[in-house]
Amino acid sequence: MSTDRLLAIYELIALREREGTGPGLLCTVAAQITRMDGAGVEISSIDNSMTGLCSSSPTSVALMDFEKIAGEGPSKSANVSEVAIDGSDLTMELPPWPVYTPMALSVGVRAVFGFPIRLGAVRLGALSLFRREVGGLSEDQYSDGYLVASVIGRSLLAMESGARSGELSEELQRHSxxxxxxxxxxxxxxxxxxxxxxxxxxxxxxxxxxxxxxxxxxxxxxxxxxxxxxxxxxxxxxxxx
The missing domain is CATH 1.10.10.10 (Winged helix-like DNA-binding domain superfamily/Winged helix DNA-binding domain)
Incomplete structure (x- = not known):
């Protein structure tokens, strides 16, 4: 049930808040919920340029930097197309992003995925996920990816509305x-x-x-x-x- 998955996300956010995870909290939770090796969140501007919000690991930071350098990648594609992006095999002969892909491979990443972050008709950015092995997402992982992207969108709104440090999970549950x-x-x-x-x-x-x-x-x-x-x-x- 959706409520079960939401509860799992809220509980993880609350746990990370208590641990003082810091700015990488949302990305750490996203990686855990989707059972991926790492996650990153980038925020979109009016001209579709992307700014990093958080990352779960140094590799996630590197991948976001590669997208800026290459001008392409899963986050940018998900943000512009507003659909989930499947880069489940970066080792294929004709990679989806010819400039970004060799960079991602150089840090040991073999699969990447992107999910748009939206609130209604408002485009906010994208969630990117990676794994070190080739392979697609299961139906449950796709579902969780969309769900956690929605939670991140709500989190951004809550933070802009003044939710204090350590209170994000409570704020989200009040407005779920x-x-x-x-x-x-x-x-x-x-x-x-x-x-x-x-x-x-x-x-x-x-x-x-x-x-x-x-x-x-x-x-x-x-x-x-x-x-x-x-x-x-x-x-x-x-x-x-």
Whole structure:
């Protein structure tokens, strides 16, 4: 359930706050939740230039620097396209980013991923994840990636609103809403149906309208595995539901 994953994220944020992790807190939590080797968050400006907010490790810092030097990479691609970016094999013959990829390989990174950070229609930046081995993300990891990106977006808003050090997890829980569930379900549907997250959100809304129910209800059904999206068939429900 989305609430279970949110609780796990909140608990990790609270734990890191108590440990005094500092500015890398959100990135450390993102790497742990998604079970990746590291994470970085970059904030977008009006001209789509990116500024580093946090990193979970020196390698994450290096990867963000490489994106600035190369002018390309998973964070920039996720921010501009507003969809998840899959760079699961940087060793392939034709890499997705010809300048950035050799730099990433030079520090032992073999796979990178990017998730857009948004609040409604507002583009805030991107979350990047890396691992040292070639390999794609599981459906759960994609879902968690979108969810933690949404939490980071809320965190940025909370920090701008004056949340004090050590109180971020409490501030997030006070303002948590069902849109986290919708974003998590959209991430899952985008993987299941091999579509963009925008199209997944359209599918969610259309299905909710057809069933005369709320979009949050449909989202919860997807997250709980009572329903899944099958390409060319639409939403398929568990026979026991």
């Amino acid at each position: 809403t069902l849109d986290f569930a919708v974003h998590q379900a959209a991430g899952m549907i985008s993987v299941q149906g091999a579509m963009s997250v925008k199209d997944a959100l359209v599918a969610l809304r259309s299905h909710a309208f057809a069933r005369s129910t709320g979009i949050a209800d449909v989202a919860v059904q997807v997250i709980s595995r009572r329903s899944r999206y099958v390409r060319n068939q639409g939403f398929v429900y568990d026979a026991n539901y």
